[in-house]
Amino acid sequence: MFSNRVTRHPYARPLLVVALVILLLASFPVTPAAAAPNCQFVYGFKTLHTLIPNVVGNCVSNEAYAANGDALQKTTDGLLVWRKADNHTAFTNGFDTWVLGPDGLQVRQNNARFAWEPDAAPPDVDPRLSASYQLAANSSFSSVVTAAVRAGVPIRVANLSGGWGVFTVNGGNPLIYIDSALLTTDPADAAAVIVHEATHLQQYQTQPNFRNATSSECLGFEFQATVNDLTFWRDEFGSNGKQPPANSFEAQINYQLSLAESSLRALLAQTAIDYQQECG
Secondary structure: OOOOOOOEOOOOOOHHHHHHHHHHHHHHOOOEEEEEEEEOOOOOHHHHEEEEEEOOEEOOOOOEEOOOOEEEEEEOOOEEEOOOOOOOOOOEEEOEEEEEOEEEEEEEOOOOOOOOOOOOOOOOHHHHHHHHHHHOOOOOHHHHHHHHHOOOOEEEEOOOOOOEEEEEEOOOEEEEEHHHHHHOOHHHHHHHHHHHHHHHHHHHHHOOOOOOOHHHHHHHHHHHHHHHHHHHHHHHHHOOOHHHHHHHHHHHHHHHHHHHHOOOHHHHHHHHHHOOHOOO
């Protein structure tokens, strides 16, 4: 049945999810920050502001230090950060990050990392998934996730249809794909999917019947992967999940977590619905 097995993390109850997200987002309007009259940029923040003044905007407060030693300064258009770990200055607008590093000023997506950054993903992982990979690799599922890297299994990005992630085997070579829609969301979103698909890799490596699973065995594999990604999600955000959810993925996984917290039997029933086409 699964000579070239593909597993997906599909949308659950899409109309309910979309309606919930629209309602929540409408309840939290965003008001642009106003510049403060007495603040100023100094040192590296001044340098970065001079390079890209229209990107950084005006200061809202003066530079302050976080508990980890990083320097932070809010602006009308985002946040300036001096990172103690690598002594580099950056600015983020919530979606993209401008970094003043050894190669000069560079811009990347928030979840991505340049090769020289200390938390860049390993070579077999798409660099745009760096922040997500690090979350997954440092979670309680570290052994499952890092095993994929040790085995040389690529973790790539693709435009997926109807799924958040895919584990597949192409000519005997396992591959993991993460939906490109998760590149600009909270890195925990893609991290949860990495945990899910890495669980399938582990099943593929350890379960002889994985590629030729019966319907009930297939459902069991999907249920285990779902329990793992929900456990990761609960560890990150608590038993209620991320509140409020910022997108349809987060609303979906919150809903699944609520089922799991209520009854694993209810989660199993929902998993059977979600993977009816997948598992037959």
